[in-house]
Every structure is written in C-alpha cells, then in structure tokens.
Amino acid sequence: MAQCLVTGGAGFIGSHLAAELLHRGHTVRVADNLATGLRSNIPAGAQFVPGDLRDPDFAAEAARGCEVVFHQAAIASVPQSISEPRPSHEANIDATFNVLIAARDAGARRVVYAASSAAYGDSPVLPKTEGMRVDPLSPYALQKLVGEEYCRLFTRIYGLETVSIRYFNVFGPRQHPSSPYSGVLSLFIKCALSGTAPTIYGDGEQTRDFTFVDDVVDGVLSAADATGAAGEVINVATGVRVSLNHAWAALESILGPLEAPVYEPARVGDVYASQADIGKAERLLGIRPRVAFDEGLRRTVDWARSTS
Ligand code: UD1
Numbered sequence: 001m002a003q004c005l006v007t008g009g010a011g012f013i014g015s016h017l018a019a020e021l022l023h024r025g026h027t028v029r030v031a032d033n034l035a036t037g038l039r040s041n042i043p044a045g046a047q048f049v050p051g052d053l054r055d056p057d058f059a060a061e062a063a064r065g066c067e068v069v070f071h072q073a074a075i076a077s078v079p080q081s082i083s084e085p086r087p088s089h090e091a092n093i094d095a096t097f098n099v100l101i102a103a104r105d106a107g108a109r110r111v112v113y114a115a116s117s118a119a120y121g122d123s124p125v126l127p128k129t130e131g132m133r134v135d136p137l138s139p140y141a142l143q144k145l146v147g148e149e150y151c152r153l154f155t156r157i158y159g160l161e162t163v164s165i166r167y168f169n170v171f172g173p174r175q176h177p178s179s180p181y182s183g184v185l186s187l188f189i190k191c192a193l194s195g196t197a198p199t200i201y202g203d204g205e206q207t208r209d210f211t212f213v214d215d216v217v218d219g220v221l222s223a224a225d226a227t228g229a230a231g232e233v234i235n236v237a238t239g240v241r242v243s244l245n246h247a248w249a250a251l252e253s254i255l256g257p258l259e260a261p262v263y264e265p266a267r268v269g270d271v272y273a274s275q276a277d278i279g280k281a282e283r284l285l286g287i288r289p290r291v292a293f294d295e296g297l298r299r300t301v302d303w304a305r306s307t308s
Contacts, residue, residue, distance in 0.1 A: 001025045001026050001027065002026050002027070002067040002068050002109075003026070003027045003029070003065055003066050003067050003068075004021050004026050004027065004028050004029070004066060004067065004068045004069070004070060004224075005028075005029045005030075005031060005062055005063055005066040005068075005069045005070065006018045006021070006028060006029070006030050006031070006046075006070045006072060007031045007032070007053060007062070007069070007070065007071045007072055007073035007095075007099060008031075008032055008037060008071075008072035008073030008074065008114075009028070009029075009030030009031065009032055009037070009041075009042060009046065009048075009072070010030060010032035010034055010037025010038055010039060010041050010042050010048075011032065011036060011037040011041065011072065011073070012041075012170070012172075012174050012175045012176070012213070013072055013114070013167075013170055013213060013216060013217075014030070014032070014037070014070070014072035014073070015037070015041035015042060015043065015174055016172070016174065016213050016214070016216075016217050017070055017072065017217050017220055017221070018030055018042065018043050018046050019043040020217050020221060021070075021221070022043055022045045022046060024221075027047075028043075028045070028046040028047065029046065029047045029048075029049060029062065029066065030042050030046045030047065030048050030049070031049050031050075031051060031053065031058075031059075031062035031073070032048070032050065032073065033050065033051060033052040033053070033073075034050065035075075035091075036075075036178075036179075038176075041174055049061065049062050052095075053073055053091075053095035053098055053099055054090050054091065054094050054095050054098065055098070056098045056101065056102070059095070059098035059099050059101070059102040060101075060102045060105060060106070062102065063099070063102035063103050063105070063106040063108060064106055065106065066103070066106055066108050067108060067109050067110075068108065068109060068110050068111075068112070068224045069099060069102075069103045069108050069110070069111045069112070070111075070112050070114075070220060070224070071096060071099045071111060071112070071113045071114060071147075072114045073091070073095060073099075074091060074092050074095075074114060074144075075087060075088045075091040075092060075140075076116075076140075077140065077181035078118060078138045078140045078141070078267070078269050078270065079138075079180075079181055079267055079268075079269065080140075080181045081138050081139035081140035081143065081269075082138055082139060082140075082268060082269050085139045088139055088140060088143060089139065089143055092140065092143035092144060092146075092147065093143050093146050093147065096113070096146075096147040096150060097150060099111070100150055100151065100154050100160065100162075103160060104154060104158050104160045108160065109161060110160075110161040110162065110163065110224055110225075110230070111151065111154075111160060111161070111162045111163075112162075112163050112165060112220055112223045112224055113147055113148065113151045113162060113163065113164045113165065114144075114165060114167060114220075115144050115145075115147060115148045115151075115164040115165055115166045115167070115233060116140070116141065116144040116145075116166060116167055117166045117167060117168045117209070117235065117237070117274055117276065118136065118137075118138065118140060118141035118144060118271065119134045119135075119136055119141055119144060119145045119148070119166065120132060120134060120135065120271070120274070121134065121135030121136055121137045121141065121271060122135065122137060122271050122272055122273075123135055124273065126241070126273055126274075126275045127239060127275045127276055127277040127278075128235065128274065128275065128276055128277060129235075129277040129279075129280075130166070130232075130233050130234065130235060130277075130280055137269045137270075137271065138269035140269075141269075147164070148164040148233055151163075151164050151231075152164070152231055152233075155230055155231035156231065161230035161231070162230065162231065163223040163224075163226075163229045163230065163231075163232055163234065164232070164233045164234070165216075165219055165220055165223055165234055165235075165236050166233060166234065166235045166236065166237075166276075167211070167216060167236060167237075168208065168209035168210070168211050168235070168236075168237035168238075168274060168276050169183065169184070169185075169208040169209060169210045169211065169274070170183070170210075170211050170212075170213055170216050171183055171185040171186065171210055171211070171212065171213065171296065171297075171300060172212050172213030172214065172296060172299065172300050172303075173213070173299065173300055173303035173304075174213075174303070175213075175300070177189070177190040184208075184244065184247075185210065185247060185297070185300065186300075186304075188247060188248060188251060189251065189300060189301055189304045190304070191258075191259070192251045192255050192258050192301075193255075193301075193304060193305065193308055195258075195259065196259060197259035197260060197261055197262050198248060198259075198261045198262070199261070199262050199263075199264055200244050200245070200248075200261045200262070200263050200264070201263075201264050201265065201266050201267045201270065202244075202263075202265070202266035202267075202270065202272075203263065203266075204243060204244045204245035204248075204261065204263065205243050205244075205245060206243065206244060206266075206270070206271070206272045206273065207241035207242060207243050207272075207273050207274060207275060208241065208242060208244075208274050209237040209238055209239070209240060209241055209242075209274055209275045209276045210238070210242055210247070210293055210296070211236065211237045211238050211289070212289075212291035212293075212295075212296030212299070212300075214290070214291055215236070215238065215287075215289045215290055215291055216236055218287050218290070219234075219236030219281055219285055219287050220236070222285040222286060222287050223285055226284055226285050226286070228284055229284045229285065232280075232284060234280050234281050234284060234285060235276040235277060235278055235280060235281060236276075236278075236281050236285075236287070237275075237276035237278055237281075237289070238276070238278070238289040238292075238293070239275065239276055239277065239278040239289070240275070240293065241273065241274065241275035242293050245261075247293075247297075248261055250293070250294055250297055251297065251301070253294075254297065254298055254301055255301065
C-alpha cells in the first residue's frame with residue numbers, strides 16, 4: 001500500500017480520487033489551498049495539508065515521503081484563463097513545475113498529471129488521437145500543455161515516471177455550480193432544479209465528450225501502476241460526443257419539461273467539437289468507460305437534489 005499525495009484533493013475530481021485511494025487501502029495526503037475546493041469534500045481518513053503549491057517549500061513538504069503523486073490542483077477554466085491569465089498561469093504552470101521538482105526530490109515513483117483535451121483546440125478532425133497536432137486556443141489550454149511537456153521532460157532527464165491524462169469534460173457529484181466558470185452540466189442542473197433558463201453560448205450544437213467522474217478515477221488510478229505508460233499522454237474519456245442541446249433535452253427526460261435555453265454568442269477560445277479516441281487508454285491502461293452519459297447525468301441530478 002502506497003503513501004500518495006493528491007494535490008487539489010478538496011476539489012471535485014481530486015476528492016473522488018482521494019476517496020477511492022483510501023478505499024483501496026492506500027495512505028492519502030491532500031494538499032489544497034481551498035481556492036475552489038471545500039474542506040468538506042476531503043474524505044475522512046485523508047491527511048490534509050493546507051497550502052499553496054505556487055510556494056516551492058510547501059510543495060516539497062506536501063510531497064515528502066510520497067510514492068505516487070496525483071497532481072490535480074489547477075484553475076480549470078478556459079474563460080477564466082482569458083479574463084485573468086496571470087493567476088491561471090501561476091496555478092497551472094508554476095505550481096506544476098514545483099510539484100514535479102518536489103516529486104523528484106522526494107524520490108516518488110510516479111506522477112499522474114491532470115492534462116486537458118483543451119490542448120487539441122478546434123481541429124475538425126474527430127475523434128482526437130494523442131498523436132494529433134495540438135492547437136491551444138486559450139491560456140488554459142496552453143498552460144495544461146506546458147505541464148504535459150514538463151512531465152515528459154522530467155521522465156526523460158530525471159527518470160521520474162510521469163503520465164499525463166487528458167481529461168475531456170468531467171462531470172458528476174461534487175462538481176459545484178458555484179461560479180459562471182463551473183462545468184456546463186453543473187450549471188445546467190442548477191438551472192433545471194431551480195426552474196430557470198440556462199445560457200447556451202453559441203448554437204448549442206457544440207459537442208463534448210462528457211465523462212463521468214468514476215471513469216476518470218478509474219483511468220487515473222490505472223495510470224499510477226500501468227507498465228508502459230511512463231512518459232505518455234493518454235486520453236481518458238468515453239469516445240462519445242454529446243451536444244449541449246442534447247444534454248439539456250436529456251435533463252428534460254429526467255426531470256420533465258424545463259425552461260427553453262437562452263442563446264448567447266459563442267465564447268472566445270471555445271472549442272466547437274470534442275470527442276476522444278480512447279484506444280490508447282484501452283491498450284495502455286486496460287480501461288473502458290463504464291458509465292453512460294444518461295446514467296451519469298441521473299446520478300449527478302440525484303446528488304444535486306440531495307444537496308439542494
Ligand atoms: C472543460 C473543463 C476544463 C477541461 C476541458 C477539457 C470545466 C469548468 N472546464 O472546458 O477544465 O480541461 O473541459 O476539454 O469543467 N457553456 C454554455 N453555458 C454555460 C457554460 C458553458 O453554453 O453556462 C458552454 C461553453 O461555451 C462550452 C461548453 O459549454 O462550449 C463547455 O464549457 P465548460 O463546461 O466551461 O467546459 P470546457 O470549456 O469544455
């Protein structure tokens with residue numbers, strides 16, 4: 001059983017990861033600055049070290065004695081990175097660099113890094129394969145890509161095993177609709193439950209490979225041990241694309257008739273179509289998605305109802 005560090009472990013994905021690691025018998029330390037995460041998300045049994053990974057000393061302290069580092073901490077919003085690029089840069093690049101140095105110096109066996117499909121940009125070619133040319137359209141996309149490249153470099157020059165997992169649009173319980181930058185499904189569910197109209201930026205026919213959080217946790221945990229994954233970039237998603245108009249309609253089939261969406265111009269830096277090729281994850285990580293979109297949406301609605 002390993003001593004693990006989960007950065008961003010008070011956040012949406014990180015807290016699910018921490019809980020599953022504990023469930024599998026590992027020892028878990030959570031490092032989080034609670035900028036968007038919540039203390040109440042941290043699972044019982046995890047050690048919590050509050051602090052900011054932009055501080056190299058804090059990163060070193062957090063990584064001390066850890067065998068595996070799951071680097072999930074980030075400012076995970078495309079539009080926020082456009083309106084406030086500096087904090088986004090510092091949280092997504094400087095902190096990642098500090099975590100890699102800290103993991104190397106702590107003698108960690110592996111770092112699993114939360115990368116993003118935003119790196120693919122707007123190429124019309126679908127599905128997105130890891131070998132495709134990248135085309136970052138926002139500071140966020142570029143920052144996540146720089147993190148990947150740092151991971152790859154640390155594997156090459158320092159022998160620190162790293163795996164970059166490109167997330168697509170992750171959703172599920174504990175994704176809070178607390179800011180306009182929150183994930184679109186969390187915002188849609190909030191509108192649906194409160195009887196208000198959602199805003200759709202663009203024509204609503206843009207697509208996303210919405211991935212239920214349990215499937216992401218599966219992929220990330222497999223990446224911690226998979227042989228042949230070190231130094232690699234791997235998509236973890238479902239391989240299916242769903243439009244925003246369809247997602248709102250799917251909520252109507254769960255909840256009954258809803259308000260019609262209000263359409264506004266597309267956001268700057270937004271990607272139109274997104275869908276993963278998941279062959280590499282199947283080959284290298286031995287995983288397949290288990291939760292279909294409708295089922296994941298139902299579970300997320302149940303959670304949102306139970307908390308509202
Ligand atoms: C998301 C993630 C990002 C991740 C990336 C991978 C969030 C907050 N962001 O970015 O961390 O790396 O996927 O692909 O989870 N939209 C609306 N109405 C709204 C909000 C959003 O129409 O109220 C639209 C957006 O313009 C976009 C789509 O919904 O077209 C998805 O937006 P969002 O959930 O913010 O995620 P991404 O930008 O895809």
